[in-house]
Amino acid sequence: MMELSGLISYAVFFLTLVGIYAILTLGLNVQWGMTGQFNIGIAGFFAVGAYSAAILTTDRADGWLGGFGLPFPAGLAGAILITIPIAWVIGRITANLRTDYLAIATIGIAEIIRLFFLNESWLSNGVRGIPGISKPFGLGNTGYLFLVVGLVVAVYLLVEVARRSPWGRVLRAIRDNEPATAAAGKNIAHFRLQAFVVGSCIMALAGALYAHFVGFISPEAFRPLYGTFLVWVMLIAGGSGNNLGAILGALVVWLVWSSTEMLAGLMPSGLVASESAFRIFLIGVLLQIILVTRPSGLLPERRPPLPGRDK
């Protein structure tokens, strides 16, 4: 009986993190899968969302900004509202950059955001981080899981509606053929900026949920590995451009990532000096294998049939 309840609580923990990662992956899908924007600064927006929610909702703060004690929904809304101007400025600067320049620029921005939270203790308490972020409405772990799942569904529906809408079609047109889209009279910079801001806000939402789930955040949690790299593996593995694929990718990759922990535990300790390094090694190799053998992912994007083809 003990074992069963342990198993259930592990499953709840596991699925909540999958849900948070699924939201991050959906956000990336708006930017990369739909628009073709290569953002590898996911961790930055994740951090902005988490810190915003933490600062707005905690009850007290000793020496850093915070202690507003606002309710949970206000924290979520605040996280998104704070992200909009930040993402807008970043998107404005980077919107016209080529893919590889955008990649370099976004990873730089994410590192600077992390440096900022690390060094500006008045705001974020520096390395020591912000503790005491409680779960909303007195929910336990299971209740919080339902809340996260509900938000995953909501974000999925939103992104899916956006994908099928004329707006989403323009984004995909920009991704596939930018000059043709420009020739059709679409303002490319405009649409790119919108996609960037929307995607970043979804990432910030995931950050806020993460902060409430773990209850304590520090700059350490927003290193590129967890915040950015895993999300990319999830989207590529699941199938970029496909929103269900993004969610499936989050589930599968987090499953693999969690099982590498067991695998690393099985290895003789003399052989593997650092368990976490071994796990990173395995997940890196996994990504290389996916990229070489199945670059379109588990659920590839369904492209609309060409007219005249399906008779």
Add this chain to the structure above:
Amino acid sequence: MWIEVTQLFLNGLLLGSILALGAVGATMIFGVLRFAHFAHGDLMTMGAYFALLVVVGLNLPVMVALPIAMLMTAALAVGIDQVVYRRIRRVQPVILLISSFATALILRAVVQMIWGSSNQVYATGIQLPWRLGPLTIKPDHVLIFCTATLLVIAVHLFLSRTRMGKAMRAMSDNMNLALITGIPADRVIMWTWAIGGALAAAAGVFLGMDTRLHPVMGWTLLLPVFAATIVGGIGRPYGAIFGGLLIGCAMELSTLIIPGAYKPAVAFAIMILTLIFRPQGIIKGAL
């Protein structure tokens, strides 16, 4: 005040020569293969640890270990290209980019698994600095600067005097034109990786001599290296040297005004300004 500025300027030249070595390799890979190689910083780390292997294992001085580490890293870079990048080269440049991100993590994980994550040094003990009036210069710094200069001259001779070097510049300049004139693309690509890897190793070893060895030492330098690449103009080795020195000096001198923790942000700001106002790089013209 002036003494401080001069001292920081000297430090900047040192950092700049390390960045330049990394940036020359990165810019050649960028030029020939058309993708930002995100594992370049971790190739630097690899090179530094290869040298440590030789220094500790064979009890040789660092400067003797340097060429060995450069050869090992060159072989590693060519090997990674053959095993991974070559297979996905034809798909999309972006897939290569993601793949190089994965390579970066794999290399760092390997370093951590083999050598652990604590700080290490090549030689213990304190070097007595030379005093030039109010300025202090470490003998190691002079050594690093001179060796880096020699390496850069060697690259210059390779690019301007050898057939392979000319072929490399041609591919970087105009891929299609180079291919229809019968340049052996696969061999050029192999050479690009070999030279990029060797120079990255040198940069890593120098960084290790100047400070210490750590699994993320190269990754933290990746952003300044890319900044130097972009400031100098993509695919232009001479521009990359200039970019490296400029970024290095700017990063060191910025500590006069803002906290030292934000040094990477300075490199990044210069890069963004370049991308907005002069995306072709500061120096224009032929390679």
